[in-house]
C-alpha cells in the first residue's frame with residue numbers, strides 16, 4: 446500500500462497508523478505482529494520511574510539493613526531499565542519500522558539519565574509521557590506548565606534523536622503550550638494522552654479506576670486541537686491519539702492535519718491484526734475520493750483550510766440547542 450506512506454519526525458513510515466504506547470508494545474513478539482499487521486511505527490510501553498521506585502520499595506519491605514535496601518533498589522532499577530533497553534535493541538534488530546520508546550519520569554535527573562541511555566540503545570525517537578498533577582492550591586497554573594517546557598528543553602538539549610511530548614488535553618491555551626514545547630526543541634507532540642481517572646463504586650464505597658479504554662466519542666476532545674494546531678505556523682509534527690476506532694476515524698484526524706494517528710483501545714478489543722483492516726479502510730476512502738497520497742489530503746479540513754473556521758471556534762451550542770427543544 447504505497448499510497449499510505451508518510452513522514453513523521455523525519456522518519457519514513459509505510460502507514461500513518463502507529464501502535465500507541467501500551468501493553469500492546471511491551472514485548473518483541475507483539476512488536477513483530479504490529480509490523481506484520483501494517484503498523485507504520487510502534488511506541489513502546491512507557492518505562493515508568495514511579496513503577497520502578499514503587500517496586501523497589503515493596504521489595505525492601507522495611508529491612509533493617511539500609512545497605513541491602515539500597516542494593517535492592519539499585520538492582521530493581523537497573524534490572525527494569527536493562528529489560529527495557531534489551532527490548533529497544535531487539536526491536537531495532539528485528540523490525541524495519543521506526544521504534545519509539547516512551548518514558549515517564551517525575552524527577553529531572555532521572556529523565557535525563559534514562560533519555561541518554563535509551564537513545565544510545567538505538568531508539569529512532571523518544572516520546573515523553575508527562576503529566577504533572579497539581580495537588581496544592583498554591584501552585585500557580587503557569588508554574589505547572591513551565592515544568593513541561595523545561596523538561597522538554599533539558600531532554601532535547603542532550604539528545605540527537607527527535608523528542609516528542611505526549612500531552613494531556615487540559616491546557617488553558619493548547620496552542621501556546623505547543624509553541625513553547627516546539628521552541629524548546631521538541632519535534633513532535635502527541636494530542637492527547639488518556640490518563641488513569643478515578644471513579645467511585647457506591648456499593649463498595651471505594652475508589653475504582655474508570656474505564657481505561659476509549660470510545661469513538663472521545664475523539665471530540667482531540668479533533669479541534671489537532672485542526673487548530675496543524676493550521677498554525679508551529680513547525681511541529683502532530684500525532685493524534687484517543688478515540689480512533691476505525692480507519693475512517695484515522696482519516697478524520699488526517700483531514701484535521703495530523704501527521705500520524707495512534708491506535709490503542711481498538712487494538713485491545715480487536716487484536717493488532719486489525720491494523721490491516723484500518724489501512725485498507727484508509728486506502729479505500731482515498732481511492733473513492735481520488736487522493737493518491739496521504740499528503741494530498743492531510744490538513745484539508747484544518748482550521749485554516751476549512752471554509753467555515755467558525756465551526757472550529759464555536760464552543761457553545763446556541764443554534765444546536767434549538768433543534769432539541
Ligand SMILES: Cc1cc2nc3c(=O)[nH]c(=O)nc-3n(C[C@H](O)[C@H](O)[C@H](O)COP(=O)(O)O)c2cc1C
Pocket residue numbers: 465466467468490491492547574611637638639657658659660663686687688689707708709710711
Ligand atoms: C491498557 C493501556 C495501557 C496504556 N499504557 C500507556 C503507557 O504506558 N504510556 C503511555 O504514554 N500511554 C499509555 N496508554 C495510553 C495510550 O497510549 C493512548 O494514548 C490512549 O489509550 C488513547 O488512545 P485510544 O483511544 O486509541 O485508546 C495506555 C492505554 C491503555 C488502554
